[in-house]
Amino acid sequence: MSGARLICVGTHHKTGTIWMRKVWRAIARAQDIPFMQCYRAKRLADVAESGPQIIVNWSSSFPAELFAREDARFIHIVRDPRDVLLSGMRYHRVAPLGNEKFLRERREAWGGGTYQDHLNALPDDHARLMFEMEEKHDKTVREMLAWPWGHDRAHELRYEDLIRDTECRLFRQVLEACDIEGLDIDGAVRSFWDLSLFGGLAREDDRSARQNLHVNSGAEAQWKGKLPPEIARVYAERYGPALKSLGYAADDSWLRELSAERAA
Template sequence: MLAPGAGLSAAGARIPHLHRHGHFRTHEGGRRMSARFLCIGTHHKTGTIWMRKVFRAIQRDQDIPFMQCYRAKRLADAAETGPQIIVNWSSSFPRELMDMDHARFLHIIRDPRDVLLSGMRYHRIAPLGNEKFLREKRDEWDGKNYQDHLNALPDDLARLMFEMEHKHDKTVQEMLKWPYGHPRAADVKYEDLIEDEDCSQFRGILEDFAIEGLDIDRAVQCYWDLSLFGGLKKDSDREERVQLHVSSGAKAQWVTKLPREIAEPYADRYGDALKALGYAENDDWVAQCRPMADIAA
C-alpha cells in the first residue's frame, strides 16, 4: 500500500473531483481577475497527444505564443502582454508559475488502471524517438532498452507487472503530487472530457479562466475538430501518431481488460491512490476483473 497520507493534496485534503465553475472570476470584493497565461498540464497517457494537438491548433489559429515550461527560468521567454499558452506534460509546473495571479491551469488526470493498460500497449510499439525513456538500456534488462525488454517478456501478465513497476509508477506519483484545490486550477478527469461531446465542459473552463485576448468560440472549435467524438471520430481522419496512441478512447477499459492476476497486486500497491484520485471507494473493484484465461478466451 502507499505510505500514510499518499494521495492527499499538499494541504492534506482529499483530492476534489472536478473544478467549480466561476471560482476564477473575482478577487475579494468582486473585482474581476486578469488572466493571461493559459496553462495545460497532463500526465503520460492522460490525453497528452490530444491536448497537444488542440492547443497547438489554437496557437496557430489565433497566433498565440506557445511554450513548454518545466523550469522557472523558462518564464523569461513568456509573452509580456496578451495571452500565452504554457504546457507541461507531467504537470510539474514551477512554483513561480503556479503562484502567478494571471496564470490559469487546466489539469487532466485519468483512471490509473486505464493508464496502465494504455501505457503497456503503446510502449510495445511506440517510435523510440518520441519517448526518451523507451530507449534507455539497463544491465538489469540484459542490456535491452525498455521497449525491447517489455516485448521480450513471455506474456501480457508479465508485461503489465513490468509496466506497473516502472513507467506507470512514476505517472501515478506525478498525479498524486499535483496541488489539488489550487485556487486557479481546474482539475478535470479525462473520462469526463472524452464524453464532452457538446464541448460544454471545455467551454465552461475557458469561460471561467477568462484569458485576455483568447477567442473562446474559435478555441472550442479547435477542441471539437481534434476530438474523438468530433472531427476525429472516423479512424481515417486520424493521423498515424494519433492512431498509435489511441486504440480506444472509452473509459473504464479496465473492467473488461485488466486481468484479476494484475488487479490484486495493483489494489495492494495503488488502492489508496485510486481512492484519493476519486476512482474507487474501496478495493471491491477487483472482483469485477476476470482471470487472464477468461479474457483471452
C-alpha cells in the first residue's frame, strides 16, 4: 500500500483547466470521492480523515503544507506558453464575465472599462496580443515557473501530450504512479475518455456552450502559423528563459521555425 490518498490536480489558465475540471468532478461524482479546491492552508482543515480525496488548484498554487503531506500526490499540467498567449487573447475577447473575475476588473488606465472592454477596443490583434502578454499572460507564466519543479511526489504533464493521449495510456500511467488508495483507475480513465475532445466530446453538439467557447483548435504548436513575427520577437526577448525552463524551446531558434511555417 502506498499510503497515498490525496490526488491533487493543478493546472494554469488555458492549459486544460475546463477540461480537467469536468474530468475530475465526474470522477468524484462517479466514485463518491470528496472534491474540493485548495488555495490556502486553512482549507486543509476540511480534508477528509480517511479515504481518497480530490483536491484541485487552477493556478497550481497549492499551499506548502499540502506539498509536505506524505499522503498527497500531485498532477501538474502545463502548456506551451506561446499557445497559451494566443488562446487566452481569443478567449478573453468573448468569455462570459461571470466566469473570469479578472475580466470584470475595471481600471482607470483602461478608461474605467474592464479588461475585456479594453482588449476589444484595441485596434488589431497585434495590440491585443501585446496587451494580453503584459497582463494575464505574464501572471500565468510566472505561476508556471513558481511550481516546485522536481517535487518527488509530483507528476508533470504537458497539455500537448494529453490531447494526443487518445488511448488514455498516459492518463492511466500517471494514475497508476500516484497509486491513490480507493481510486478506481479504470473508472477514472473512462471519465477522462468521456470528457475528452478525442473521445466522448468529439462532436460539437455533445459539448457545453462554455466548452465550445474554449475550443478553437485542438492542435499543438499553433504559434507556428498564428503568432505574428513581430510579436514572436518580443516574446522571445521577454519569455525566452521561461520557454527554456519549461522545456519548450532551448533557445531562440524557434523564431526561424515560425517564419518558415508562416511563409509556407
